[in-house]
Amino acid sequence: MDLFSLSWTALRSAVADVPDEDFDRPSGCTGWLVRDLVCHLVIDAQDVLITLVTPAASAPTVDAVTYWRLVGPPTGEDPLDALVPRLAAAYGGPELLRFHLDDVGGAAGRAAVLADPAARVGTRDEVLTAGDYLSAYVLEWTLHHLDLIAHLPSTAGPPAETLAASRAALEAIAGAPFPAAFSDKDALLIGTGRRPATTAERTALGDLAARLPLVLG
Structure with a gap:
């Protein structure tokens, strides 16, 4: 719960500090400008509000890790992806x-x-505890924070604690650790395909390299 608040507060503060003229610059999300990413964050915030007031009586079907689904790379054909810009x-x-x-x-x-x-809540036809749901969103906020600053080097990045927690979550999703030599930021960027691995990094990844990127949905 604390990491959710830390990551979300840091991301919102970073958006508040972005100069107006930088809203038209590219973000780390393929095909989206910074303004598109910020619009997506508004939708995400609405989803959080909706989910937290959608109680569920049945047993949890997913947790903070299994909440995330591995999907293919964006094609531009998803209606919501097209709506956001x-x-x-x-x-x-x-x-x-x-x-x-x-x-x-x-x-x-x-x-x-x-x-x-x-408390148990329902979202995406699944049930999970509110704590697990908010824990899952630490990864969402941290990745989008990295997307926000991808071409804005003067904007503050995610806190170290949320980078570390997000790396641990991504490793749990992958079912394998990233090389210890990788920084948390590099593990997240490479692991989710936000930047390609170098030849040396691919060698260090070993068998895991063939399973990347992990595109989450």
């Missing part, structure tokens, strides 16, 4: 988009603090 453009500029993220994102952050970690 159009929706972001409709904001007309960074000011309203930034305000909406602060407004809805702040509510999501408060809801997370108030949530009972043991």
Whole structure:
């Protein structure tokens, strides 16, 4: 729960510090500008609010690791992926988009603090505890924080604690550790295909290299 708040607060603070002119620069999400990524974060925040007030009575079907599904690389044909750039453009500029993220994102952050970690919630036709759901989102926020700063070197990056937790989560999803020589940031970027591995890195990855990237959905 603390890592959720830490990662989400850091990401929202980083967005708040992005100059208006940088909203039209590319993000680390293929095909999305920074403004598109921020719009996606608004939708994510709405999803958090919806899920935390969607109680479930049945036993959990997934946890913080198995919540994530391995999907193929984006094709541009997913309706939501196609909607996001159009929706972001409709904001007309960074000011309203930034305000909406602060407004809805702040509510999501408060809801997370108030949530009972043991309560069962439903989302994506699955059931899991609120604690596991929020833990899963640490990986989401951290990866998108890296996406935000991909071409904005002066913007603050994710906290070390959330980078480490996200690496551990990705290793659990992969079922294997990344080489100890990899920094947490590099493990996340290479592991999810956000940057290609060098020849030396592929050698260090061994058999795991053939299973990358891990595209999460």
